Structures are given as structure tokens and as C-alpha cells.
Amino acid sequence: MTSEALLSARGLRVVIDGLHILHGVDLDVAPTGVTALLGRNGAGKTTTVKAVMGLVPRTGDIRFAGRDVGRLPTHAVVRQGIGYAPEDRGVFAGLTVAENLRLAERDADPAYPFVYELFPELRSRGRQLAGTLSGGQQQMLAIGRTLLNANRLIVADEPTKGLAPKIVAEVADVLARVAERVPVLLVEQNLALVRRVAGTCTVLADGRTAHQGDAAELLADEEAARRLLGVGGGHPVAASSIATAAPAVAAASAATATATATKEAP
Amino acid sequence: MATVVLLACTGLGLGALYFLIASGLSLIFGLMDVLNLAHGALLSVGAYATWWGAAQAGLNYWLALAFGTAFGTVAAVVLELVLIRPLYTRPRDQILATVGVGLAVPALLMGIWGGDARPFPQPESLAGTVHIAGAAVPVNRFVLIGAAALVLVALRLFLARTRYGLIVRAGVEDRAMVTALGVDVRKAFTLVFAIGGAAAALGGGLAALYFGSVNPGQGANLLIFAFVVVVMGGMGSVAGAAAAAVAVGLVQQFANYYTADGLGDLAVVALLAVLVLARPRELTGRLA
Ligand SMILES: Nc1ncnc2c1ncn2[C@@H]1O[C@H](COP(=O)(O)OP(=O)(O)O)[C@@H](O)[C@H]1O
Ligand SMILES: [Mg+2]
Numbered sequence: 077m078t079s080e081a082l083l084s085a086r087g088l089r090v091v092i093d094g095l096h097i098l099h100g101v102d103l104d105v106a107p108t109g110v111t112a113l114l115g116r117n118g119a120g121k122t123t124t125v126k127a128v129m130g131l132v133p134r135t136g137d138i139r140f141a142g143r144d145v146g147r148l149p150t151h152a153v154v155r156q157g158i159g160y161a162p163e164d165r166g167v168f169a170g171l172t173v174a175e176n177l178r179l180a181e182r183d184a185d186p187a188y189p190f191v192y193e194l195f196p197e198l199r200s201r202g203r204q205l206a207g208t209l210s211g212g213q214q215q216m217l218a219i220g221r222t223l224l225n226a227n228r229l230i231v232a233d234e235p236t237k238g239l240a241p242k243i244v245a246e247v248a249d250v251l252a253r254v255a256e257r258v259p260v261l262l263v264e265q266n267l268a269l270v271r272r273v274a275g276t277c278t279v280l281a282d283g284r285t286a287h288q289g290d291a292a293e294l295l296a297d298e299e300a301a302r303r304l305l306g307v308g309g310g311h312p313v314a315a316s317s318i319a320t321a322a323p324a325v326a327a328a329s330a331a332t333a334t335a336t337a338t339k340e341a342p
Numbered sequence: 343m344a345t346v347v348l349l350a351c352t353g354l355g356l357g358a359l360y361f362l363i364a365s366g367l368s369l370i371f372g373l374m375d376v377l378n379l380a381h382g383a384l385l386s387v388g389a390y391a392t393w394w395g396a397a398q399a400g401l402n403y404w405l406a407l408a409f410g411t412a413f414g415t416v417a418a419v420v421l422e423l424v425l426i427r428p429l430y431t432r433p434r435d436q437i438l439a440t441v442g443v444g445l446a447v448p449a450l451l452m453g454i455w456g457g458d459a460r461p462f463p464q465p466e467s468l469a470g471t472v473h474i475a476g477a478a479v480p481v482n483r484f485v486l487i488g489a490a491a492l493v494l495v496a497l498r499l500f501l502a503r504t505r506y507g508l509i510v511r512a513g514v515e516d517r518a519m520v521t522a523l524g525v526d527v528r529k530a531f532t533l534v535f536a537i538g539g540a541a542a543a544l545g546g547g548l549a550a551l552y553f554g555s556v557n558p559g560q561g562a563n564l565l566i567f568a569f570v571v572v573v574m575g576g577m578g579s580v581a582g583a584a585a586a587a588v589a590v591g592l593v594q595q596f597a598n599y600y601t602a603d604g605l606g607d608l609a610v611v612a613l614l615a616v617l618v619l620a621r622p623r624e625l626t627g628r629l630a
Contacts, residue, residue: 131518154524166519168512179512180523221523 082107082229082259083128088136090120090127090283097123101136102285103278105229110251110260110273112291115280116306121263122163124280125233129153129160141228155182159222163233163263167214169207173198176206180221191220194250212243219250230254233263248272267305271295279304344477349595351474355483355552357591358490362545363568364575364583365497366538372514372578374531375433376426379440381542382565383447384421386558388414388543390451393556396463403465407547414543415536422535427528444565448558459555468551482551489548490587493541497580506533514578567594567607570614 083105090098098120105111113121127134130150138146145153154160168176177191177198192199195216201209206217215235222230232251236244248269254260255273264270270277274291287294287304295301367381392410395401401409421443429436468485471478501507509530513520520527549564550556571590575582590610598606 129522131522149526150518150521151524151526154522160522162519162522166516166522168515168519170515171508171512175508175512179508179520179525182524225524 080107081105083138083140083261085124085128085139086137088124088127088134088138090123090132090134092132096283097132098127098134098283100284101127101280102288103128104276104288105259105261106276108255108259109275110255110262112270112274112277113261113263113280114270114277114305115286117265119280120283121280122233123283125160125162125231125261125263129158129231157226157228159225159227159230161215161218161222161230161232161235163237165211165214165218167206167209167217169205171206172203173206173209173217174202176217177221177224180224182225186224187226188224191223194223194253195220212239212246215239215243215247216250219247219254223254227258229259229261231261234265235262236264236266236269244269267295267301343475345599347475347477348479349599350592351477351479351483351487353592353595354588355486355591356594357587357589358486359545359549359552359564360567360571360590361490361584361587362493362541362548363564364571364587365493365580366534366541367565367568368572368575368577368579368583369497369510369514369534370538371572373510373517373527373534374426374430375517377437377440378426378538379437379565380421380443380447381440381538381568382561382563383444384414384418384539384542384561385546385549385564386447386451386556386561387417388546389550389556389560390455390546391543392547393460393462393550396465396550397460403468403551407544410547411540411544414546415540417543418535418539419532421539422532426535427531444562448562451558455558457558459557461555462550462553464551464554486548486552489544490584493544494580494584497537497541500537501580506530510534567610570610570617573614573617 081104083103085101085103088098088101088103089096101120101124103113103124113124115121123132126132127136128138130145130148130153134146136146138144140153140156140158143156145156148156160166168179171179177186177188197213198217198220201213206214209217219230219232219235222232235251236247239247244266251260251262251269252273262270262274264274270291277287277289277291277294278285279287279294281304287300294304363381363385367378370376370378370381388410390410391413392406395406395409396403399406425439425443426436429439468481470481472481472484473479501511506529509520509525509527513527513530517527545564546561549560553560567590571583571586574586574589575584590613593613594606594610596606597609598604
């Protein structure tokens with residue numbers, strides 16, 4: 077898997093204000109489809125993504141499309157062809173929707189037709205201040221921003237967090253469509269959604285990689301899913317229930333998960 | 343009535359000076375989280391360069407003012423590139439560095455031209471007065487107000503209409519996210535420093551006209567009131583700075599006249615203390 081991975085990180089470490097947040101994350105993003113980054117709340121998923129983007133000080137090897145990007149500043153990482161939709165959406169509240177999009181333009185010929193086809197509202201609400209959009213609309217804007225440029229990878233950190241069930245289903249549809257064109261690294265707590273769109277997955281626990289492998293396989297193995305994610309993954313979930321599926325945050329025994337993580341980590 | 347008009351015009355003229363310093367200070371802090379304590383030094387550089395142009399090199403006032411503004415702009419860019427940029431990861435050292443420049447520049451000016459005020463040659467064309475409602479208002483007040491109004495309009499256009507203006511507005515909100523869109527914000531930093539330096543240096547050249555002299559301490563004195571304006575107007579807000587500058591200039595003038603001389607200055611500084619204590623959040627405010 078390593079040789080063909082689009083993005084691969086080895087021994088990723090992050091220390092912020094003397095706090096060791098990541099101590100050895102390995103991550104491989106498949107060159108096609110959706111790669112899911114899973115783990116309970118506080119496992120280090122967001123920090124891993126930020127480390128890849130250069131938004132937090134990091135050490136370790138990060139290769140993207142064959143290039144060492146581990147020491148590049150954020151803007152240079154992004155210019156390698158990565159579109160990033162952060163956990164808090166990162167929408168500029170005081171700018172209009174159109175200005176938010178314009179700021180994200182990097183290519184000479186931004187793909188507005190594709191973005192407006194996916195999200196017609198971004199066109200009709202172009203002059204509206206982004207801060208007045210609903211959570212779902214802001215998420216559409218955050219994703220739309222990543223699709224303006226001919227990116228080689230889209231990174232989306234919990235794009236369904238805090239959204240109404242109907243909107244979650246819409247975001248899922250969009251992610252599935254996007255993944256047909258460009259590989260996606262998806263941080264997600266909604267396991268039904270993961271089951272629907274993800275091919276491979278990496279599971280983090282306490283700042284380390286605890287598991288890498290096929291997403292459907294992991295979620296089908298109830299015992300492993302409970303161990304790694306703190307929920308049973310075995311119940312078959314229909315596509316329609318994506319919206320209401322319980323997030324993977326359930327209160328599992330932290331001690332069990334930690335012990336397992338340490339055992340499985342390299 | 344004549345007194346009120348004269349006080350109002352003088353207050354607005356002072357407010358114009360405050361705005362020219364505060365707008366750059368506010369944008370620099372809003373975008374870069376840099377409290378530029380050397381901003382008064384940039385004003386002094388502009389003031390002395392304008393004075394040098396007018397009094398030593400014999401330029402007419404407008405040419406001297408352009409020279410002073412250009413000189414201050416270059417000084418601001420050099421300051422950002424040489425001292426501020428290497429210290430972005432060390433904010434405390436960065437503040438100390440700006441304090442150092444803020445102290446060194448007046449000392450340097452004093453070393454070269456002495457500590458006493460140097461008279462500024464008043465241009466013939468701006469020496470007269472305008473009569474409004476019985477008050478004889480010196481023309482230079484209107485030069486200050488006009489210049490500040492032009493700078494306000496130019497800044498608003500820059501922020502609203504240009505790509506870099508967009509980057510600055512977004513960066514004031516969330517600088518990290520701007521870089522996460524592939525934008526190298528350091529270029530915007532240098533540009534904002536250049537703009538702030540230009541406005542402050544222009545303020546210096548106008549202050550020389552307004553006060554009729556230049557002295558090494560001018561920049562630091564005006565910087566205090568500019569801080570009040572920035573805090574009142576909200577960090578990063580150009581429109582807020584304009585409104586607050588008008589308010590501070592007027593309050594100061596009227597209080598100084600109708601109460602005891604000096605009490606107006608004190609009132610403004612007291613106002614700053616109250617604002618900082620009551621609304622500490624405003625120090626990291628948003629662009630309006
Ligand atoms: N800037 C920070 N300062 C201190 N601790 C942090 C910081 N960012 C994250 N953490 C801590 O690191 C851990 C991992 O956080 P995060 O990467 O956000 O997890 P996840 O996205 O998996 O929920 C959490 O315990 C969190 O509290
Ligand atoms: Mg997270």
C-alpha cells in the first residue's frame with residue numbers, strides 16, 4: 077500500500093506547548109476513492125490532518141505525490157494540490173459567499189460550473205455574508221472551496237458534524253460524487269457514512285495509529301470496531317439511516333481502547 | 343458659535359492625524375497580531391523627512407510631503423522585512439523589537455538634529471484662514487481632514503475591491519485559514535506594513551504642518567492617542583478607526599477648552615483605560 081499511496085505519513089509527531097499530542101502516526105491515503113481517518117473523540121484525527129497541512133508544528137516524514145512536504149509551509153503544501161475543508165469549516169463570516177470562493181481561487185480557470193452544479197445555492201447566495209448561512213450551507217461552501225481548483229486530494233475533517241440528518245445525507249452524496257473525480261481523506265464519526273463511501277481506513281487511538289486496513293472489513297468485525305472505535309460496527313445500516321446513525325463517540329472503555337492501541341501500534 | 347466651529351475643525355484635524363496613525367496600527371494588529379510600538383517612530387521618520395525636504399532641500403510643501411511619505415513607506419517595509427518577519431514565531435521578542443525601534447528612532451533624530459523643536463516652514467498657500475460662521479479656521483486643518491478622508495476612501499477601496507484587500511479582510515478573521523487556501527500571507531503582511539507606514543509618515547508630514555514644528559517626541563505622543571482610537575474602533579477595523587478618531591479628536595479639543603487645559607488629554611487616556619478594562623475582547627476584534 078505504501079508504494080502506491082498518494083499521501084503517506086510515517087512517525088508523525090506533534091508537540092504543542094510541551095503537550096505531546098501525536099506520538100507516531102502512520103497514514104496512507106489511497107490514490108483513488110475515500111480513505112477514512114477514524115478514532116474516538118480526542119484520538120488526534122484533527123491534529124493529524126493539521127500536521128499534514130503544516131498548520132501545527134510537526135516532525136516525521138510526509139510524502140505527497142512522491143514529494144517530501146513535511147517541511148513546507150501551509151500555503152506551499154496546499155499548492156501541491158490539496159483542498160482542505162477544516163473541522164470548524166473555516167468559512168470567513170464577514171466575507172460574502174462569492175468572496176469566500178474567490179479567495180480560494182488558485183487556478184487560472186477555477187471550476188465554478190462544477191461547484192455551482194453541486195451547490196446551486198452558492199450561486200444564488202453569492203452576495204450573502206457567509207456568517208449568516210446555516211451550518212449545512214457553510215459546509216457546502218467549505219467543500220465547494222476545495223473543488224474550485226484542480227486538486228489532487230481533498231481533505232475533509234468531519235464535514236457532517238452538527239448537521240441535520242437530511243443535510244448529512246446530502247453531504248454524503250456530494251462526497252461520493254467528489255470521490256469519483258479526486259481522492260478524499262475523510263475524517264468522520266458517522267460510521268454509516270464511512271461504510272457507504274470509504275474504501276480503506278486508518279484508525280487512531282491516543283495519538284497513534286492503531287489500525288490500517290479495509291474500512292468495510294473493520295466495520296463488519298463487531299469486536300474490532302468496538303475495540304478501536306468504541307461502538308459496534310456489525311449492525312447492517314441501510315443507506316437511508318446514514319443520517320441518524322449514532323456517531324462513533326459512544327462511551328467505550330477508554331482503558332480497553334488504549335491497551336489495544338498500544339498493542340497494535342508498531 | 344465661532345469658538346465651537348474653531349474647536350470642531352481643530353478637533354477634526356487632530357482626529358485626522360489620529361486616524362492616519364491608527365488605521366495602519368489597526369490593520370497591522372488585526373492581520374498580523376503585531377502590536378507595532380514602532381508606529382510612532384514611522385510617523386517621526388515621515389515628519390523629519392518632510393521637514394528635511396521642505397526646510398533643508400527647499401522643496402515645496404507637497405513635494406516634501408510626498409518625499410516624507412515615500413521615505414516612511416520604505417522605512418516600514420525595511421522594518422517588516424528585517425525585524426518583524428524573522429520574529430513571527432517569537433511574539434514577545436517581536437514586541438520588544440518594536441519597542442526598541444520606537445525608542446531608538448527618536449534618540450537617533452535627537453542625536454542628529456537635537457532635542458528641541460525645529461520650526462517647520464509654513465507654505466504661503468496654506469498659511470491663510472477660512473471663515474466659517476464667524477470663525478477664522480486655519481487652512482491647514484482642512485488639509486489634514488481632506489488627506490485623512492482620501493486615505494479612508496483609498497483604504498476602503500483597497501479592502502473592498504482588490505485581491506490583496508480580500509486577503510487582508512479574511513486574514514483579520516482567520517489568518518491560518520487563509521494560508522490553508524494556498525495564499526502566502528507574508529506578502530500581505532509586507533504590503534499592510536507598507537500601507538500603514540505610508541499613512542503614518544503622511545500623518546507625520548501633516549503633523550509638521552499642523553504643529554508648525556517637528557520634534558523627536560511627536561510620534562510617541564501621538565501614538566498614545568492612536569492606541570485609544572484603535573481600541574475604541576476595534577482592532578482591524580478601518581471604519582471603526584475613522585469614527586473613533588473623530589470622537590477622540592473632538593472630545594480632546596472640547597474638554598481641553600471648556601475644562602482645564604490638559605484635562606482633555608487626560609480624559610482620552612482615562613477613556614482608554616476604561617475601554618481596555620471593560621471590553622478586553624475588543625483588542626482582538628474583527629474587521630468591520
Ligand atoms: N492546540 C492544542 N493544545 C492543546 N491540546 C490540544 C490542542 N489541539 C488538540 N489538543 C488535544 O489533542 C488531542 C487530540 O485532539 P484532536 O486532534 O482534535 O482529536 P480528534 O480530532 O480526533 O477529536 C485532544 O486530547 C485535544 O484536547
Ligand atoms: Mg477532530
